[in-house]
Amino acid sequence: MSDIAQLESEILASLAAATDEAALEAVRVAALGRSGSISGLLRTLGSMSPDERKEQGPRINGLKDRVTEAIAARKAVLAEAALEQRLNTETLDVTLPVREPPAETGRIHPISQVTDELTAIFADMGFAVAEGPDIETDDYNFTKLNFPEGHPAREMHDTFFFNPKPDGSRLLLRTHTSPVQIRTMLSQKPPIRVIIPGRTYRCDSDQTHTPMFHQVEGLVIDKSAHLGHLKWILEEFCKAFFEVEQVKMRFRPSFFPFTEPSMEVDIQCCRDKGEIRFGEGEDWLEILGCGMVHPNVMRNCGLDPDEYQGFAWGMGIDRVAMLKYGMPDLRAFFEADVRWLAHYGFRPLDFPTLAGGLSGDTSTPAMAHTPARTHTPARTQTPAGTRTSARTQTPVSTQTGSRAMTKDRLKDTIEQALRKTIGAAVESADIAEGVDHDGEPALFVTVLYRPGTDTVDQAAALKAVRDRLLETGEKRFPYMNHHYPDDLPADDGAAA
Numbered sequence: 140m141s142d143i144a145q146l147e148s149e150i151l152a153s154l155a156a157a158t159d160e161a162a163l164e165a166v167r168v169a170a171l172g173r174s175g176s177i178s179g180l181l182r183t184l185g186s187m188s189p190d191e192r193k194e195q196g197p198r199i200n201g202l203k204d205r206v207t208e209a210i211a212a213r214k215a216v217l218a219e220a221a222l223e224q225r226l227n228t229e230t231l232d233v234t235l236p237v238r239e240p241p242a243e244t245g246r247i248h249p250i251s252q253v254t255d256e257l258t259a260i261f262a263d264m265g266f267a268v269a270e271g272p273d274i275e276t277d278d279y280n281f282t283k284l285n286f287p288e289g290h291p292a293r294e295m296h297d298t299f300f301f302n303p304k305p306d307g308s309r310l311l312l313r314t315h316t317s318p319v320q321i322r323t324m325l326s327q328k329p330p331i332r333v334i335i336p337g338r339t340y341r342c343d344s345d346q347t348h349t350p351m352f353h354q355v356e357g358l359v360i361d362k363s364a365h366l367g368h369l370k371w372i373l374e375e376f377c378k379a380f381f382e383v384e385q386v387k388m389r390f391r392p393s394f395f396p397f398t399e400p401s402m403e404v405d406i407q408c409c410r411d412k413g414e415i416r417f418g419e420g421e422d423w424l425e426i427l428g429c430g431m432v433h434p435n436v437m438r439n440c441g442l443d444p445d446e447y448q449g450f451a452w453g454m455g456i457d458r459v460a461m462l463k464y465g466m467p468d469l470r471a472f473f474e475a476d477v478r479w480l481a482h483y484g485f486r487p488l489d490f491p492t493l494a495g496g497l498s499g500d501t502s503t504p505a506m507a508h509t510p511a512r513t514h515t516p517a518r519t520q521t522p523a524g525t526r527t528s529a530r531t532q533t534p535v536s537t538q539t540g541s542r543a544m545t546k547d548r549l550k551d552t553i554e555q556a557l558r559k560t561i562g563a564a565v566e567s568a569d570i571a572e573g574v575d576h577d578g579e580p581a582l583f584v585t586v587l588y589r590p591g592t593d594t595v596d597q598a599a600a601l602k603a604v605r606d607r608l609l610e611t612g613e614k615r616f617p618y619m620n621h622h623y624p625d626d627l628p629a630d631d632g633a634a635a
């Protein structure tokens with residue numbers, strides 16, 4: 140073999156042995172680089188005689204061309220293999236769940252949630268929302284509301300006063316939201332229908348009182364607004380807010396300087412082992428105060444009590460929030476403890492609406508096919524420490540309460556639903572109760588299929604179980620696990 144043929148077969152062998160771009164480049168430099176073997180041969184042409192050059196020139200140049208071509212071909216092969224390798228290894232698993240965005244991990248404070256709920260209910264009845272300053276004048280907080288100068292009622296309010304101004308007047312932190320109603324009556328002509336949710340302040344702090352708390356007041360002024368209207372509004376409110384079909388209410392005579400007559404309102408409830416349920420039972424619970432707006436208050440706001448009349452009510456937001464969602468300690472509302480908020484807080488973007496059931500939730504993927512809830516059973520007050528579901532806000536204890544089925548009945552119900560849809564394939568179903576990755580109470584259903592079962596419509600099976608459970612009032616999501624007996628290891632008891 141000539142030197143050139145020898146060199147060529149050596150280069151082609153090392154090309155074939157080059158398995159990556161770096162090795163390929165090393166072969167190229169060794170052959171065609173400045174001091175490469177082929178470049179060396181090309182340089183020898185200069186010192187040859189014309190005849191010799193005529194003979195060797197085409198051979199050396201032919202070698203250079205073939206090697207150049209072979210390098211390019213090998214490069215293409217390696218590039219293709221590298222791409223293939225990347226395609227095989229760099230997969231993007233589109234089935235991975237996306238990370239929770241911040242909007243999913245933050246929580247709405249129960250006070251904000253309950254304020255939104257109240258607002259949704261009254262907005263549905265045609266009420267507007269009014270707001271006003273937390274720092275008020277003595278005049279708007281007391282005088283215009285028919286509190287006589289020096290009257291003990293002013294002291295009963297435990298007012299936070301600012302230092303007096305040179306003219307002797309003093310500002311204060313509003314002790315109720317009523318000054319906003321005064322501002323509304325002074326600035327608007329009847330008919331007036333407003334609610335005023337907001338912060339209020341009293342110098343009082345113990346187990347059941349915090350120096351800052353929340354109130355919602357309502358005001359209706361018209362030519363013939365009367366107590367019948369008030370009673371209807373409050374009844375509709377209580378049913379919607381506590382999400383019960385019926386509620387009995389009791390109006391007791393009372394006294395407020397700004398209403399005449401004045402009443403306190405109790406709602407019927409059932410107290411049972413530290414729990415409170417509304418819409419049933421023989422006990423009564425005070426929830427608000429109300430009355431016809433006092434003629435003096437009307438006159439103080441430039442309204443003629445012979446032309447207009449109206450009613451008003453006031454209620455503690457913190458108190459009704461505690462009652463509805465079973466939060467036992469008022470002080471926790473204001474401690475800004477994120478663990479408490481993660482426990483009792485509400486999911487953002489689940490804005491309360493009447494159609495959505497106020498505290499219901501149809502927006503999370505796992506619950507996407509749950510019909511919007513219009514009415515839920517009575518809320519119960521849960522004892523201290525009971526977990527509340529962040530998604531449904533239903534105290535967990537009520538989900539397995541008297542309405543809930545026993546585990547055996549659940550198992551039967553699920554098996555029946557499965558047999559109706561996928562029939563003979565089902566051997567048995569087993570259930571376990573637990574919580575899912577969101578911490579939501581869930582059912583884990585393991586379906587065991589008959590030997591020889593090929594494939595079943597798992598989506599249809601899930602839907603059948605889900606629909607049937609919803610009919611029975613079961614709210615926990617059934618996560619399904621499908622077992623074909625041939626999949627099970629022999630010692631698993633699968634033969635049994």
Ligand code: 2NL
Nearest residue numbers: 317320321397428429451452453454
């Ligand atoms: C309670 C009682 C009430 C009002 C507030 C009101 C406001 C104006 C005129 C007349 Cl401007 N009344 N508000 C009326 C009755 C009761 O609150 O126990 N709140 C927690």
